[in-house]
Amino acid sequence: MRVYLTIIYFLIHYYMNLNTFAAAFAIAMGVIIPAFSIGRIGAKAVESIARQPEAASKIQLNMILAAAFAEGLGIFTFVIAILILNK
Numbered sequence: 001m002r003v004y005l006t007i008i009y010f011l012i013h014y015y016m017n018l019n020t021f022a023a024a025f026a027i028a029m030g031v032i033i034p035a036f037s038i039g040r041i042g043a044k045a046v047e048s049i050a051r052q053p054e055a056a057s058k059i060q061l062n063m064i065l066a067a068a069f070a071e072g073l074g075i076f077t078f079v080i081a082i083l084i085l086n087k
Contacts, residue, residue: 023081030077037070 045063049056 019084019087023084026077026081026084030074030081034070034074037073038067041066041070 041063045059048059052059
């Protein structure tokens, strides 16, 4: 673990400034978190449809809305990263 921290420290201090690191971290979290969220939304929607097939249209509509909001969070973090880089 100490080796990884040393490598990260070296990369931050010698190859990029703190703004670049913050933007890279924001983009990484903006990709990972919505991807995880959309995966969970899809899994729970399929599970719900399997339990109540007659409610499939309502569940599908709510799933699409929730996925759109999760994706909006990813786009928002991308915009924040761009703002950090242009500071």
